[in-house]
Amino acid sequence: MKGEPVFALLVNYVIIMAFFMICRLFFFAVNHSYFEGLGVGHFLTLCLGGIQFDRTAVLYTNVLYIFLMVLPFRFRLKQGYQKTARWVFVVCNAIALLANCADVAFFPYTNRRTTSTIFTEFSNEDNMVGVIGNGIVEYWYVTLFAFALLYFLYKVYYFPRKSSDTAPAVRQSAKIYYPVQLGLMCLCIYMMVVGMRGGFTRDTRPITLSNANQYVDKSTEAAIVLNTPFCMYRTINNKTYRNPHFFASDATMNQVFSPIYVPHPQGPF
16 A cells, blocks of 8 residues: 555645644734634644634645546556655745745734735735745744655655555556556546535535634634635635726716615704
C-alpha cells in the first residue's frame, strides 16, 4: 500500500488539512482581540466545524493533483512523474495557504474573510505592488510564518515508497491491476465530488459561506470557521448589486410613483 500513489494521495491530503488548521490557529492567535469572551470549548467547536470547509477548499485546490495521482496507469510510479505531481501539489497549495496568511493581516480592516470581490474592489488601484510590498514589511511576522509554512509543505510531502514494496504492483497482472486501479479512481472521484459539495446530507449540499453560522454565536466568529480559499471559490462569478438606472433622476421617478403622500388642505380644519 505504501508504494501506491493513492496511498500517497491520502497521506498528503491529511497533511494539507493539518496545514489549513495551523493557519486557522495562527489567524486566531494574531486576531484574538476581535473575539473577546470566546471560551475554549466554543473555540474547539469552531475549529471542528471548520474542518468541512477546509475539506472543500482542499479538494478544489487539489483537483489537478488528485487527477494525476488516481490515473489507472503504471507510469504513475516513475520518479519523474511523481516529482511533477509533487510540484503541482506544492504550488497549488502554496497559493491557498498564502491567501489564508494574507487574511491574517487583512481581517482587522474588514472583520470577515476575504472573498473574490476583492478583485473588483481593488480593480482601480494603481499601486498594488507598493501596497503588497508595504504589507509584507509591516506584517513581517505573517511573512515569516508564510515562508515557514511553505518550506515545511515542501519538506513533508509524502512520496510513494520506492522500495521493494512497489514490486508486487509492478508485477501484478494487467487483468487485476487495471480493474482495481480503475475502481480506486472512480471511488476517489466520487468522494471528491461529495467533499466538494459539503457532504451527503441535503443541508450542506452544496456547502456555502452561510453554513458557518450554525457554529457561531457572533457573526465575526464565522471568520474562524471559514478559510479564505473556500470563500474565494464560493463567491466566484457572484453578481454584486449594480444600480440599473431605471430613471435619470429622483424627480423623474417621482413622476411615475412616490410613496410619500403630501396632503393638500381643501379648506379650514
